[in-house]
Amino acid sequence: MKRIRLTIEYDGTHFTGFQMQGRGERTVQGVLQAALAQIPGALPKVVAAGRTDAGVHALEMVVHYDTEDTVPIERVPLALNALLPPDVRVLSASLAPPGFHARKSARWRAYRYRVRIGQPPTALDRNRVLALPGPLDLAALEAALAHLPGEHDFRAFANREERGTVRTLYAAKARLEGGELWLEFAGSGFLRGQVRVMVGTLLEVARGRRRPLSIAHLLERGRREEAGPTAPPQGLYFVAAGYRPWPMR
Amino acid sequence: MKRIRLTIEYDGTHFTGFQMQGRGERTVQGVLQAALAQIPGALPKVVAAGRTDAGVHALEMVVHYDTEDTVPIERVPLALNALLPPDVRVLSASLAPPGFHARKSARWRAYRYRVRIGQPPTALDRNRVLALPGPLDLAALEAALAHLPGEHDFRAFANREERGTVRTLYAAKARLEGGELWLEFAGSGFLRGQVRVMVGTLLEVARGRRRPLSIAHLLERGRREEAGPTAPPQGLYFVAAGYRPWPMR
Numbered sequence: 001m002k003r004i005r006l007t008i009e010y011d012g013t014h015f016t017g018f019q020m021q022g023r024g025e026r027t028v029q030g031v032l033q034a035a036l037a038q039i040p041g042a043l044p045k046v047v048a049a050g051r052t053d054a055g056v057h058a059l060e061m062v063v064h065y066d067t068e069d070t071v072p073i074e075r076v077p078l079a080l081n082a083l084l085p086p087d088v089r090v091l092s093a094s095l096a097p098p099g100f101h102a103r104k105s106a107r108w109r110a111y112r113y114r115v116r117i118g119q120p121p122t123a124l125d126r127n128r129v130l131a132l133p134g135p136l137d138l139a140a141l142e143a144a145l146a147h148l149p150g151e152h153d154f155r156a157f158a159n160r161e162e163r164g165t166v167r168t169l170y171a172a173k174a175r176l177e178g179g180e181l182w183l184e185f186a187g188s189g190f191l192r193g194q195v196r197v198m199v200g201t202l203l204e205v206a207r208g209r210r211r212p213l214s215i216a217h218l219l220e221r222g223r224r225e226e227a228g229p230t231a232p233p234q235g236l237y238f239v240a241a242g243y244r245p246w247p248m249r
Numbered sequence: 250m251k252r253i254r255l256t257i258e259y260d261g262t263h264f265t266g267f268q269m270q271g272r273g274e275r276t277v278q279g280v281l282q283a284a285l286a287q288i289p290g291a292l293p294k295v296v297a298a299g300r301t302d303a304g305v306h307a308l309e310m311v312v313h314y315d316t317e318d319t320v321p322i323e324r325v326p327l328a329l330n331a332l333l334p335p336d337v338r339v340l341s342a343s344l345a346p347p348g349f350h351a352r353k354s355a356r357w358r359a360y361r362y363r364v365r366i367g368q369p370p371t372a373l374d375r376n377r378v379l380a381l382p383g384p385l386d387l388a389a390l391e392a393a394l395a396h397l398p399g400e401h402d403f404r405a406f407a408n409r410e411e412r413g414t415v416r417t418l419y420a421a422k423a424r425l426e427g428g429e430l431w432l433e434f435a436g437s438g439f440l441r442g443q444v445r446v447m448v449g450t451l452l453e454v455a456r457g458r459r460r461p462l463s464i465a466h467l468l469e470r471g472r473r474e475e476a477g478p479t480a481p482p483q484g485l486y487f488v489a490a491g492y493r494p495w496p497m498r
Contacts, residue, residue, distance in 0.1 A: 009371065009372045009373060010372050010373075011372045011373050011375070057373060059373075077369065081370065086370075086372065086375045087372050087375065088372055089369065089370050089371060089372040092369075120326065120338065120340050120341075121330065121335075121338050122258065122338060123258045123259050123260045123335065123336050123337055123338040124258060124259075124260050124306060124308075124377070126260070126335045126336065128373070
């Protein structure tokens, strides 16, 4: 039995999320496993570096599966892409090293959130970016972001109760890219909803509705009701997972 | 009665094209007219600078309609966007000057075709760009493009028989933009399918399957069967229409 590591891209718009849940829901895991079920020898069980909610996209998600098939590794992307719907694409495939596990071996995950500022709503990017009226206070945003990196209890930013809520955030940055604000995060792991609640809270700071220092208070007090709203899913991208210690490369 | 000029953006993916045709087809004109039908005093008849086929997008299409409504002009985009589906957005509205007609007054139209070269197929941009294996011969492409500008009979590039097939092409250019090849055209007007057949033919040149000089022969001989295939719709964008003589601005 060999283990295959895939890098995949997907458009989350028409999925109820990555992970299989109830019957009749269209999930990324579900369409991947349906494709693998058509390859003799492949076990139709897919494990991913991270999970994404409905409407959230992935630029380079890492997944693995086990198989006894005879498909040469360099033909795997073509073979799987022929079996997958067009909103999921296999970008690359490799034989996983011994002991590799897409979720357990991952040392960091990176996300990006795209915000379009002060421009009219967009038809072509309506499922790709959050449109906000401008202007935004970027100095206040930077001050707020500075509180986030490090090992913290992030429970104030979680949308679901979880047992262990301490995580390490390696980076939390804002940058301007082609008329958009990109909020980028890399960390050891993220709680359910954490990135979107951080973004919703940070955007309140950027809009002058919350002080930058409130981020520090949220980390100290751990109260979800004191954080901001969950930012909508369409601006969020799972960017990459890393299997060596941060920093990247 | 006043005439309103709108600039609109749309995602052509889920439309059968701009123009209303049979019943039950979802067209851009149809959803615009359905929105206008809900504004008392507005005539639900929309005229556009150009038509686009199924799957073809528009960044700034110009349309007009006539109305006796009392909506202040600065509120028109917001009012219409509340009545339109999210894949059509009104970017701006203005009172049209006397005699203005979105189609008849237009002096030029501009289109862009996006080609993604030598990269794996993309999930997120699958309805936005044509993916082609590389490399492409850009020198041959430039040589082919050089034959196109000017007043010509473009019947070899038309997908439907039309009476007058002479048009003036003001510009035909290739440029590299973020890993993509963009083919851009501006002209007095375009025959049905003209941009996509020009692109399909030019890409044959770029892939070494046709000589650049064949473009000149096509313009001389006017035989559609000697031109290349119709490039698929998802890479094509109606960029803008101009109401003063070319060049732009």
